Amino acid sequence: MxxxxxxxxxxxxxxxxxxxxxxxxxxxxxxxxxxxxxxxxxxxxxxxxxxxxxxxxxxxxxxxxxxxxxxxxxxxxxxxxxxxxxxxxxxxxxxxxxxxxxxxxxxxxxxxxxxxxxxxxxxxxxxxxxxxxxxxxxxxxxxxxxxxxxxxxxxxxxxxxxxxxxxxxxxxxxxxxxxxxxxxxxxxxxxxxxxxRSWLVVAGVTIAMLALLFVIVARGSNRIDRQRRRLDDQVEHLSQLLAANTTLRNAVDEAAQRAVTLNERYLRRISADLHDGPAQLLAFAVLRLEAIRKGKGRPDDETLVRRSIDDAIAEIRSLCQDLRLPELEGLSGREVALRAIKAHAFHSGATVESALADVAVETQGAKICLYRFLQETLSNATRHAGASRIKAELSPHDTGIMACVEDDGIGFSSEPDPDRPGLGLAGLRERIISLGGRMEITPASNGMPSGTLVRMFLP
Structure with missing residues (x-):
C-alpha cells in the first residue's frame, strides 16, 4: 500500500x-x-x-x-x-x-x-x-x-x-x-x-469535459455541503432536545419519587386522623356498649354512645370530603374551574372573584390537576392567609393554559418549613411537574398592598 x-x-x-x-x-x-x-x-x-x-x-x-x-x-x-x-x-x-x-x-x-x-x-x-x-x-x-x-x-x-x-x-x-x-x-x-490542429482539438475537448464535469460535481458538492450543514444543525437541535428531555425526565423522576414520599405522608396523616379521631370515638362507644351488656352501664351511656358515633361519622365524612373529587369527565377547563370555585365558596362562605376564559383541557389528569390547584390555593388564601379579597383566573398561555389565584392576605414563604413539613403545596407542585408544567409563587400584584400570587402553567 x-x-x-x-x-x-x-x-x-x-x-x-x-x-x-x-x-x-x-x-x-x-x-x-x-x-x-x-x-x-x-x-x-x-x-x-x-x-x-x-x-x-x-x-x-x-x-x-x-x-x-x-x-x-x-x-x-x-x-x-x-x-x-x-x-x-x-x-x-x-x-x-x-x-x-x-x-x-x-x-x-x-x-x-x-x-x-x-x-x-x-x-x-x-x-x-x-x-x-x-x-x-x-x-x-x-x-x-x-x-x-x-x-x-x-x-x-x-x-x-x-x-x-x-x-x-x-x-x-x-x-x-x-x-x-x-x-x-x-x-x-x-x-x-x-x-x-489535432492537439488543439484534443485539448479543447478535454478542457470542455473537465469544465462540464467540474460544474456538475461543484453543484453536487455544494448540495452535499448544504445538506451536511443542515444535518449538523439538526444534530445540534436534537442534542439540545435530548439534553432538555434528559433534564425533564430527571425532573419527572424526582417528582415521582417525591410524590411517592408525599403519598406515604398522606397515608400516614389519614391513618393518624382515623386513629386519633373516629377510631377513638368508636372505641369509646364500644366500651360503653360492653358496659351496658354486662349490666354496668350508667344512665347517660346511651346518649354518650350516640354522640360518639355521630362525632365519628362526622369526622369520617370530613376526611372523605377532602379526598373525593366531583365528576370532571366531559367538562371544559372553565367548567372545572367554576366547580372548584363554587365548592370552595359553599364550604368556606368566602367570595371569590373570577376571570375564566373558555379554554380546552383535554386529559383527565390535567382537569384533576386544575381542580386540585384551585382547591388548595383557595383554601390556603381563606384558612391560612386570612384574605379578604381573592381572585381566580384561567387563560390560554403559549401552547397550554395558565391558572392563578391572587389574594391580599398575610402571605407566606414558598420554601417548606422543616419543623412543619406541609403536604398541600408540595404535593400540588409535584403533581404539576409530573404533567410537564410548573408552578410559581410570587408576591401579589394588581395594586394589592400585600398577599400572594400563585400561578400554574400546564402544557
Whole structure:
C-alpha cells in the first residue's frame, strides 16, 4: 500500500469535493489527453503520408508504367525506354518533384536509376520492396542505409522514400517496383499543421469535459455541503432536545419519587386522623356498649354512645370530603374551574372573584390537576392567609393554559418549613411537574398592598 504524505491528506481534507475532483480529474484527463493525442496525431501523420504517397505513386505510374512494359518479358529496359525515362527524370515532369528515381525488377536488380552507376546491380530485397511487390504503395522517412542509397544519403536532405508497384498493362501482373525520393519539407509542414490542429482539438475537448464535469460535481458538492450543514444543525437541535428531555425526565423522576414520599405522608396523616379521631370515638362507644351488656352501664351511656358515633361519622365524612373529587369527565377547563370555585365558596362562605376564559383541557389528569390547584390555593388564601379579597383566573398561555389565584392576605414563604413539613403545596407542585408544567409563587400584584400570587402553567 502506497503511503500518502500527511500534508497531502491535510490538503485533501481542507479542499472541497469539487476541487478534489478537479485536481484528480485534471491528472487523469491530462494523461488520457496525452495518450489520445499521441494516437490521433500518429494516425493523422500516417494518413497524410500515405495519401501523399498514393497521389504521387498514381502520378508516377502514369508516366513510368508505359515506359517500363518491357520488364514483363525481360529483366532490363531497352535503350529507348531508358532514354525516355532519363529524360522524364532529368528534364521532364518528374524532375520538378523528385530528388532521385529507381526501377527494380522482382529479383532485386536495378533496371533503371537516376544514378547510372547502380544500373545492373543486385541488392537484397528490403521489407518495403517486398510489400510493393505484393501490390502495396509504401512510404516512409527512411534512414537510407545501404550502398543503393549513397546519393540520397550524401544529399543531407530529409527525403520521403516511396515504393510503388509497376504492373503489366495487359495482365495486371507486377513486373517491377518504382522507387523514388521526394523532398519532405512540404509534407513536414502539413504534418506540423495537422499535429497542431489535432492537439488543439484534443485539448479543447478535454478542457470542455473537465469544465462540464467540474460544474456538475461543484453543484453536487455544494448540495452535499448544504445538506451536511443542515444535518449538523439538526444534530445540534436534537442534542439540545435530548439534553432538555434528559433534564425533564430527571425532573419527572424526582417528582415521582417525591410524590411517592408525599403519598406515604398522606397515608400516614389519614391513618393518624382515623386513629386519633373516629377510631377513638368508636372505641369509646364500644366500651360503653360492653358496659351496658354486662349490666354496668350508667344512665347517660346511651346518649354518650350516640354522640360518639355521630362525632365519628362526622369526622369520617370530613376526611372523605377532602379526598373525593366531583365528576370532571366531559367538562371544559372553565367548567372545572367554576366547580372548584363554587365548592370552595359553599364550604368556606368566602367570595371569590373570577376571570375564566373558555379554554380546552383535554386529559383527565390535567382537569384533576386544575381542580386540585384551585382547591388548595383557595383554601390556603381563606384558612391560612386570612384574605379578604381573592381572585381566580384561567387563560390560554403559549401552547397550554395558565391558572392563578391572587389574594391580599398575610402571605407566606414558598420554601417548606422543616419543623412543619406541609403536604398541600408540595404535593400540588409535584403533581404539576409530573404533567410537564410548573408552578410559581410570587408576591401579589394588581395594586394589592400585600398577599400572594400563585400561578400554574400546564402544557
Amino acid at each position: 502506497v503511503a500518502v504524505p500527511l500534508s497531502l491528506r491535510r490538503l485533501g481534507a481542507e479542499l472541497s469535493l469539487a476541487w478534489q475532483f478537479a485536481i484528480a480529474g485534471l491528472i487523469v484527463l491530462m494523461a488520457g489527453m496525452a495518450a489520445i493525442g499521441l494516437w490521433v496525431t500518429a494516425n493523422i501523420e500516417m494518413a497524410i503520408v500515405q495519401n501523399r504517397a498514393d497521389a504521387t505513386a498514381l502520378f508516377v505510374d502514369s508516366i513510368v508504367s508505359p515506359l517500363s512494359q518491357t520488364l514483363a518479358h525481360q529483366s532490363a529496359l531497352d535503350p529507348p525506354a531508358q532514354k525516355n525515362l532519363l529524360a522524364a527524370v532529368e528534364t521532364g515532369p518528374l524532375s520538378e518533384r523528385f530528388f532521385s528515381f529507381k526501377i527494380w525488377t522482382p529479383e532485386g536488380d536495378v533496371a533503371f536509376s537516376s544514378d547510372p552507376g547502380l544500373v545492373g546491380q543486385r541488392f537484397a530485397l528490403q521489407p518495403e520492396m517486398l510489400a510493393a511487390l505484393n501490390g502495396e504503395v509504401v512510404a516512409a522517412f527512411d534512414e537510407m542505409a545501404g550502398a543503393e542509397h549513397l546519393v540520397e544519403r550524401d544529399s543531407g536532405q530529409e527525403l520521403l522514400e516511396i515504393h510503388s508497384p509497376i504492373r503489366d498493362a495487359g495482365t495486371g501482373r507486377i513486373i517491377g517496383v518504382a522507387e523514388f525520393y521526394r523532398p519532405s519539407a512540404d509534407i513536414r509542414e502539413a504534418l506540423s499543421r495537422a499535429r497542431l
